[in-house]
Amino acid sequence: MSEQQDARQIQADSFPVSVILQSHESRQGPWTFPQWRVIGVIAGGNIGQGEREYRIIHSADDGHEQYLWSGYAVKLYKDSVESYWYNLVGAHPSLFVICREHEETGLAPLTVSANYDDANACMEADGTVLTTPIPPEIYQWLERYVVEHHAPQEPKKRQRARWTEEEKGYGKGTASKR
Numbered sequence: 127m128s129e130q131q132d133a134r135q136i137q138a139d140s141f142p143v144s145v146i147l148q149s150h151e152s153r154q155g156p157w158t159f160p161q162w163r164v165i166g167v168i169a170g171g172n173i174g175q176g177e178r179e180y181r182i183i184h185s186a187d188d189g190h191e192q193y194l195w196s197g198y199a200v201k202l203y204k205d206s207v208e209s210y211w212y213n214l215v216g217a218h219p220s221l222f223v224i225c226r227e228h229e230e231t232g233l234a235p236l237t238v239s240a241n242y243d244d245a246n247a248c249m250e251a252d253g254t255v256l257t258t259p260i261p262p263e264i265y266q267w268l269e270r271y272v273v274e275h276h277a278p279q280e281p282k283k284r285q286r287a288r289w290t291e292e293e294k295g296y297g298k299g300t301a302s303k304r
């Protein structure tokens with residue numbers, strides 16, 4: 127993608143992406159079920175601009191299939207900047223592909239996010255969330271956004287209770303006589 131295309135397609139709070147998902151049949155005892163993983167996220171909107179769509183890009187006899195899902199965007203919101211910051215400074219900065227069931231493929235991306243809190247909320251509701259490393263172009267874009275909008279909260283020190291003042295008033299008139 128050229129720099130001119132980058133400037134037109136990438137807005138301050140939205141970065142177009144495509145997602146490659148892979149499924150394969152996993153066997154446990156007499157049952158088989160599909161297992162999914164993200165092969166990667168492709169940064170930029172040159173693949174399938176516009177509506178969300180998919181196509182099979184690889185199919186093997188052993189049951190492995192890869193799907194290219196296009197028409198997605200990583201969107202950023204100012205109230206989630208702290209979550210983005212924690213994602214960037216963590217051991218494995220990731221994008222989270224939040225998925226839903228799909229009648230034709232079995233699973234489809236619903237959204238792609240850099241917000242750990244969104245992914246965690248989806249997982250708590252038994253949703254499917256797949257992770258993948260952040261592509262360098264998106265990492266740099268996200269980092270610029272965080273530097274521009276993140277204002278770390280200064281830790282607040284708790285004030286100790288003044289026990290001596292409370293002790294002076296404690297017990298007045300409550301002592302029992304023997």
